[in-house]
Amino acid sequence: MAKVVHKFGGSSLSSAERYQAVAQIVLSHCRAGDCVVVSAAGKTTNTLVKLWQSYQQDDIQGFSDILLQLENHQAELIKALFQAQPQRQLLSQLDTELQVITLHAKQKTLHEAALLAHGELWSARILGCYLTQLGFAARHVDARRLFTLHQGQLLHQQNKRSCAEQLSERVLYVVTGFIASDVANNTVTLGRNGSDYSATLLANYIDASAVSIWTDTQGVFSTDPRKVASAIKYPKICRAQAHLLARLGNPVLHAKTLSPLKHTNIKLQVRSSFDVEATPTEIVKEGYSKAKRFITTFDDLDLIRVDALAQGEVSELSHLIQHSIHQFTTKGEAFLLIPAQSTHRVLKVLSGRANIVESALQGFAIVASSADIAQLQTLAAQLLNEQNVVVRFNHQDKEYALFLTDQAIDSDVLAILHDQLVSKDRELAVVIAGLGNVGEVFVQQCQHQVARLQQQFDVKVVALVRSKKMLFSANGIALNTWQQQWENESNTYSNEELIERIGELDYEHKVVIDITASEAFSDLYPQLINQDCHLISANKYAGTAQSAWYQQLCEQLFERNLYWRYNTSVGAGLPINFALADLQHSGDRITHIDGVFSGTLSWLCSSFDGSQTFSSLVLEAQKMGYTEPDPREDLSGRDMQRKLLILARDIGLTLDLADIELEPLMPQELAQGSWDEFLTRREELDVFYEQQYQSALAQEKVLRYTGSLHVLESGKVKAKVGIAFVDKSSAIANLTPGDNIFVIKSVWYELNPLVLQGPGAGKEVTAAGIHSDLYWLVQMLK
Template identity: 70%
Template structure:
């Protein structure tokens, strides 16, 4: 089975040294069973076209001179690449073929397609023999034995059978591009850029995994890099935009090249044979790449209007002139934009139905995401006015805009257009995991927050994850109706599918925002980091994982220059981590952090005054949704234990969760058994709490449940979570029910500690805290 089809164009084979460079690429990139499709070397096809023209015009001397040019070029290649018997053998075959051409010309039987086919035949023969001389099992294949055309149409099923029968896994096959045969065995050509088309056809017919188009450019750029020095090379371009660019005359890819890949999983990439180590551009299926911005310029075009345009006539005319034609409708009328050299031929085809609207047009087309086109069209017109470029005709559609002018768009104007319309701020793709209460509020807040952040970043929410469903849109989701999109388009997924979609995102930066409470999802963080994702967590598990795992994750983030923020994992929206970091960055030293880090336990302890049983308050808090479904999770203190560990690690301390002493807010034996078992023994909880409460009052204190982290002068750390007696009048004793509080002592804040207090839970404040982390990330990336 063919794994990869590689195609090399004429510029890649223009000299002996280029053949040698291509051979090195084949040796490094190909395996047995792969195919290499070749164009004619250098300008050979153009020279053969001139040879045909001199034959038609019966210019014998010109014919002989051009044929000698052809011979000299091919002999030069053979002599430079081969020696001895192989050199003589190939030269003899070439001279025999040239004699046949001369004889056919003399007898007036020369055929154009058969003449032009020689360029590809010579390239395939030379490269296959050179590869064989280098020790590879290489074989030249004439594509006329693989591709059959009937009444101008490729016979796909027959061609597929021919390819599968011919192409084994014992050779690297060097296949001629550009040519095919009809039912009678006569040579036909596949038209302009037919070798690229041959490569994708061959990939389709042979069930290949991928196609690599090797050219003299490094990939697909935002505009012509020869004219604009800061043109952007895109790592990925979606097929829809590639097709549109092809119809608009972009020279890198052509519309028919892409057609055999429709509805297949075959990968297509454009790479440079002059710089094979450079990453190229991958042309990917819809949804696997965000829409990009392009400016493609053109010249010498004619704009025509056609009456009663038939369904297939654009395709037929395009085949007739072997060139892409752009068709559009404006005000109910059908227009074609075509190369001026073919206008007469096209006019004859339409026989009186064609009207020339504008001729000798220059200009450019702007291709961009649908949401951007309207604003960009206005900007483009403003730039043209500033540069004194007069528009002759303009047209816009949902994903492109045409600007046709009298004067050429020179490099200076093109550079200005590119800077204004294409070069943007940095890009950030946001993937949100967790669409519960906080996640939904976060998305609601995104509608205004994203607009604010886009002044600095091209920020788009591209993925949503919930349980076992995902929704991805590489160009960005519409946040105004994400619920509808979710209902209509969300799909079940496996873990590897999520990782694949994230890896495919071709943004400058990516961030996974984890609003789940899932330990298993947090274990995916190293996989996200491998795919160059920053992390924002409201999930506490990663920050409290085993020290070795945690330190390994931190190291991976540092190695890839990635950022991780999890301020909301402690204190919801309160700026606790920010404050601790600022204090340390200022040169201060933190000696103690004490506080209440649970809104549930804050409310329970502050509300209890002995007038009702503590267990009744617990049940009341459960009914109001303040607690976990099983309130013993709150009473165990494990949540506060994890939060204290996060704070300790933020201070650079090497602790694991077991290094923090834990005293539950209930008798330990009540943690076992079912919830019903607990309810049956709730009197024991009441007695336990009442005793602790009485002890606090006897000491003129308030009963609170706190976390305490102390760092002694020698670096000794004391960390514990449990019942505490807060002195009356202190900040912790006066805590508002439900609030979190953090009392921070430092060298500078010792006698009068720094106090951070406020709601430590709630979907609105938590969502806002996550947005604060996102803003922090953007600021640091900027």
């Protein structure tokens, strides 16, 4: 059974009431075998650090006062949570440990890491015993029995074995965060706020399925929600941005937290222990979330320049001062941002290799995608100038920009920066399925069209899908190099994986553009709608499915307030669906639709003049790419039958394919067998067509292959696709070879029909028609 690791920070355990609240979360969300990692309660670690400092300074009275403060806090928790024997036992253990601390202090044998470890030890013991008191099988565990380091490096294989041995029973384990041991059994710490790191390490070692970091915020926000009311809580952010935020000192996650999750499928989420019902923020793998925008602020930092900075030295310094340190390089020089109260210790360790460049700095960092950061830096500089904020140091990197200032960035200035730099734009993620002739042209046209749409909406093509492989990038695919990206980065996929990836896209809007001719892909439409996707279809299968399925699909779209455009499924780029909709919206009622809806059959019938056999004309059309690979698909009339059904449903008729009479443009017997067998019998097609052609001439008419829909006064419908003999004077008779034509009669267009005519096939016009649907969708979403 998959295990889950839950981590609770100090603010979640700051009082007896908070312990009780955490216990309820554990009872609701944990099962036997899961692990809970805890930090020291409230400000306990800060108090222990002060205790250590007083010890180093030989401040006996200060040491005694701080120790009493620690004792009082822990005793208050124990007395509020426990009764009788458990209370006496826990108080006795606390007293013994405090006496040991006092003894070591007197003997000058007190060690910093061992002292700081008490905060987590006390939290784990209290929570574990309290859960046991509530009847939950729980056991508190000292992580020094689980995590071992040698020369500062974790012994992963040994630690994995230790976890398997120590955490094998079907109980809930409450594990101390922050601490570990070295090979000599000395206590070591994992860095300030290292309990997050402990949680993800443990998850890796026990092969957990997920980690939940429970904290005092509802998730990860675009900026501090306590300072900016309009701060955006993001449902997903990628691991790289989370790691960058941690390096910049953002308190939500510890800088090392994400490293144990590399190359794993362990899910990580940040949740609120103060608002359990709030939606969490998921920290997801690269490619599963687009880059977000953040502003994270700084207080009281020093900027120092370092000569000959060694590899791993920043981590050692960070561990020394128990605080994250941001490092960057500009113009070949290495800089560190250090909390001002720790600068002296850092300079002492660096022994003459470092000097202070700027001191007592405030400021902020903008984090965003590499494509946006330069523009955001320029805009931020303008805004700061307008607000009379003096910038003392500025640095731009690939995905962030630093502004270090004299004055603190107060709530008003931060709100202005957030409004101008971060506030959520309208976003549309585009998934394109089908990269055949039309699909490739559509993607090529996207380079211009998306740039045009960007003026109104943030539109990004995030996925390209073929029948066996897909290219997926949540941040957007570079359309000018998509073929190269496809070669290097596309992967095989299953339909389940495709739906999952689309569902994980954290965009305001999503649209799937179906340029396939696949019935199987159209079967995915209900699942795509469940992922809140709009649909644009050049594929005719969904629009001609059985009435019950089709109606359910339409209802599903309506319930979710989603759009479905499919103008190119009939007439390529001709706006026939728009025309029918406009007529009906204006109050008109359509009574007849006649026409030629196949560019292939239009070309064949209009080009035939008796100078060559009909079969040779078919082979010529096949060679030019006008037909399907097997031209009998065109001659069968089924494609036109589907198109007529789509038009019928567009005007509100409830029909199925079986309700439309179908007469093929070939003898029925020729539909059987292979294409090679057909070729040996092609004369039968020539005889068939010649007979029809001569019959039309005898009536002084011309042969065309048409679709006809007639709504009778009684409400009954007559629908047929087949051979028709039409008057030589009619628009259908004089059709340009390859064109489609739609002749529409209505109450208002009864005597003088509305005629739409133009190319009914072709890569460019069809792709342009799909772009028309996309443009329409963007206007509707605005």
